[in-house]
Amino acid sequence: DALEDVIFLHDREFRLIYANRAYLKQVGLPLEEILGRPYFEVFPRREGPLPHCLRALETKTEEEETFALDGNVWRSRSFPVFDEGGYRYSVHILEDITESQAHQEKLASLADTVQDALIILDQEGRIAFWNRAAERIFGYAREEALGQDMHRLIVPGHLHRAFEEGWKRFRETGQGAVIGKTLELEALRKGGEAFPAEVSIGAFPFKGRWHAVGTVRDVTGRKRREAQLQRLNRAYRTLSTGNQIMVREKDEQALTQAVCRLLVEEGGYDLAWIDVLFNGQTLPVAEWGFAEEGLNVAFPLESEGGFIGAMNVCSTTRSDIDPEEARLLSELAADLAYALHTLKLERERETHARRLQDTLFQTIQALALAMEKRDPYTAGHQKRVTELAVAIGLRMGLDERRLEGLRLAGLIHDIGNIYVPAEILNKPGQLSDIEFEIIKTHPQVGHEILKDIPFPWPVAEIVYQHHERLDG
Template sequence: MAEQLDIDFLLQRDRHAEALLELSRRIEGANTERDAFDAGFDILRANTGYQHYWVFILDEDNRHAHYYMGSTGPESDPSTATLTISGDPMLEEIVTSRDIVLVEDARTDPRTNKEIVARVGNRTIINVPIVLNASNLGAVGTGTFGDEGVRLPSSAEQDFLKAVASQLAISLDRIHNRNEWQRAEKELQAGEARNRSLILAMAEGVVFQNADGVITSANPAAERTLGLNAGTLLGQTSMVPLPVLTSDGRSMAEDRLPWNVTRNTGLTQTSVTLGTKKPDGSTVWLSVNTSPVEAGESAPYAVVTTFRDVTGQREMQQQLRMLQVALDGVSDCAFMMEDDRIVQVNQGACRSLGYSKDELIGMSVFDFDPVLTPEHLQHLITTTSDKPAIAFESTHRARDGRVFPVEVEVSPFTYDGRHLAMALTRDISERRKNEESLRRLNRTLLTLSSGNEALIRAGSEMELLHRMCHILVEVGGHRAVWIELTKGPDDKELIPSASATADESLRLDPKRVPRGNALAEALSSGEPKLIVDIYFDALEADVRADLLKAGCRSGLVLPLIASRGLIGVLSIFAENADAFDKAELDLLKELADDLAYGIQAQRIHAEQRESVTRLRRTMESTIVALANTLELRDPYTAGHQRRVATLAKAVALRLGFDEERAEAIYLAGMIHDIGKIYVPSEVLTRPGKLTPLEYSLVQTHVEAAYGILHPIDFPWPLADIVYQHHERLDGSGYPRGIRGEDIVLDSRILAVADVVEAMSTHRPYRPGLGIDAALAEIVAGKERLFDPAVVDNCVALFREDGFNFG
């Protein structure tokens, strides 16, 4: 039995060896990866017990695997897919393993995706890595499905699978290398074709010479430039007739011709200017470049020469030299430019910028213009292309670092295909200085105007001080401002009161205000004092540091003097040294005088407002006393007026009344029944129904109240509000029966509040009916008796806002 097994093993090994030899022959002729895969699948199917085969090939980043499954018979088609490796345990193991990966039963193996297994029907899965030069290219696999059951390959089958995978790796590498070589060959051929087309299309002349110096080819541009045809050039050892001229007009030795230098030395020659005669007798100037085609170990070398016609440029250079005399005669700066580079300047530009002519020529305008940018220049050229000249203002920086403003006028022109421009610039420092003085004067006038407006509109002394500081910074353009006020008429100690800075991030401590000679002199003399330069003024070191950090370089201290004497100082600080001229100083002194007047006026107004406040509080106390007096006579209605007043004020505020007017309604409510002081108390407290005579007597309380209140000079129309609070919209009220809009709105509010409070609380002749009955009553009388808006807001107070009488 063992002997038979050995014979079977040897026979199987021979079959496998023949199969591998057959596979080698088939994949040798494979043109594509798929051809190689199909050959491998055929060999495996014929020599193993498995019917299904596939291949995984990794992409370059090892993130995806390209899956290819061979056909299982003549009627089935191969299938392909691209699979993501990350997150798939089986794929991750397959593409990283160097040994065969076996799954005996896919239904139970934890590495498999059970959803895919259920759908596809995998049972046994075998994957063999395809490895080349220690790199995993992918895997070749096989296995069983569905009813085929579970079957692991024998060791001989595993060895056979590995051998097939090894041959596939070699085949894939060979196919890849062949494809790369074919691609490179095509690219080389395409590159050579492009180079030939490029040389033929070039505007520059191109000539090739072999190592013997014989011209082997020339492009059409070379023929045009030299005035020769290819038949004349080919076979010659020089592309131009002798003698050849150097750039300065001398004869050039034959061994110094650039192509001969390169042929003899292998050294590249660039931008060599030479002149020669064309067949028609005219002189053509060339700019020549040469380089060796192949640098061997020793001369001579083959040479490629390129050249272009620069005859027009040389003629222009001659004309430019002729123009130089004219340019030097111009008093302004004159620059001739090509693109942004200077090709010629006059002596005026040299004097202005401090450079020699040789230094300026070749410089870019951006080298001495710190403001102009290539984008800005291009924008100017584009937007003014239809104009003969471009005018704008910019800044120049001289060699010594001095920066000054200039007025620029650029006139573009084209000469012999070259785009040139003539720029004339003029130093406008003096004009800018005059403009700045005018601008500062206008700014100060505007500051003075804004300050005067603040004097009118400020509601308090502190508001005036803060607004004035911000006006001086925001409108006046100053860096920092302080206002310090004295403690009192007899105490001249200064207290920081307001300040502002242009940069909020550099906020200065108001307690560390500037001290020094200027402040002392201003206080003692009563005259403005200048701090010309903070660097040199006698200030405390920490204060100087704060000011300089805030960007301040000069200052002005202005005493604030009112009719009562010195009341403070105004300190203004500017960004530049010596920033305050006489005109601005005079206007700021006027502003300081106005500010002093405004401070004094605000203090007088504050005193007056305090007097008015005290008088108003006295009146309010009087009104409360009157209300309390009435309630002492009528204990049953005690608190009625106060509750009516509270409700009336709440309705007024809900209607949008300001606090002042709402307070007036409150005070009217507090004394709306003051006239009842003339009604006998037994009538007011009668528990039963009043007789007509008694009711008429009660109605007189409105007119009695008017008689009491009208002679008193209240700041509010209390007499009229109380007089009309029993009137109704339809004219059914009393005492005058007026109707609609003739009843003041304040009285209409008081009327509703009076009814609601009276019905909802206890009276001598009946118990309280409650708030619901009271609100129903005013809603029933809405538009006929009571103002609709007043009724709606009164109801909303109770229903929505939760108002109650407490």
């Protein structure tokens, strides 16, 4: 609106979608009355679109045309605008040709207000226009850049050959593989620093020669944010998958190895290893990947008992680690420390349980041996019953835990005979009825002896029922 030139925007159907104050002054109508109408029915009034407007849509480049209307000579320039989704709209600038020099100054002033570098190249590839944003992005003042070979000035050497080959075709036809496209390329600042740039390139004829116009946007910040987001996504996936591994793995060595592999393959690090505290020293217990040197970061493994080791990662391509990523990896280290501590406690509990079970069996065997010493007549009886019972259990398909209970119950199933006097147990002749009734009490006595002992199996019930018939 600040410009005196007539400016309007139209869509593919040539319907007005915007007009500046100079355009509205020219037609004498408010904006709301002209929006949506074909511009050639409003201004400049014609039977159809301006020819160069049609050409611009076909060539996807700037086109211009000079025409007379109502005694004035106008130069019209049409700029089709495209993005990744295709054509968006066209911009028209109408100016009095007698004021071309003033227009050049205004256009330069307008170009200096945009945040992207705007560069125009002549047919020789020399810089003909260089706005303030280009000065800021590349570091060259306008006086330094004008007249310079653009490719030699701001394009990395490994791209020179491709640019030179493409420029030969462009000089002749105004066409090329990059014309009308938006690309992500590498560019150079004045000090030789390379940076990622988003480049859009167009073409326009001027005095019978093709010129190139390009906009360059420094996307260093955007790339940095994208890389940061990618790292955070990897860190979240690593944390989630790591927790699944900790639930699944029941072995400390397998767990630490799986976490190291995860940190390399999912987390994106070159090397990961885990140290565990042992006898006052931290020793490596698992490792995955390879890196001779780089950024090393250690995350302590701490449990209820204090420091137990460290989870370490190494990257050869990074100089620091994002705070949020560090927080997520610290959480993974905390979860790993808890899992290792839990597995250690479980291993110790199982070791203690085995020792108790071994002690229990040794005690039972000693008790059984003492009973057999008291009753030589049935010496070895309980051992033979145990072997038969376990053999039958194996044939029945009982699991190892049930077989252990069966074995223990078999070894002491006659423990109630302690109540029976030795002279009755060792009597060489036939037992009296009273003596036999005393013998028959030994299952009940055995049950009374064992019922309050917290065996993991129903040993007291087995002893109580070992003379019971199938009918009860």
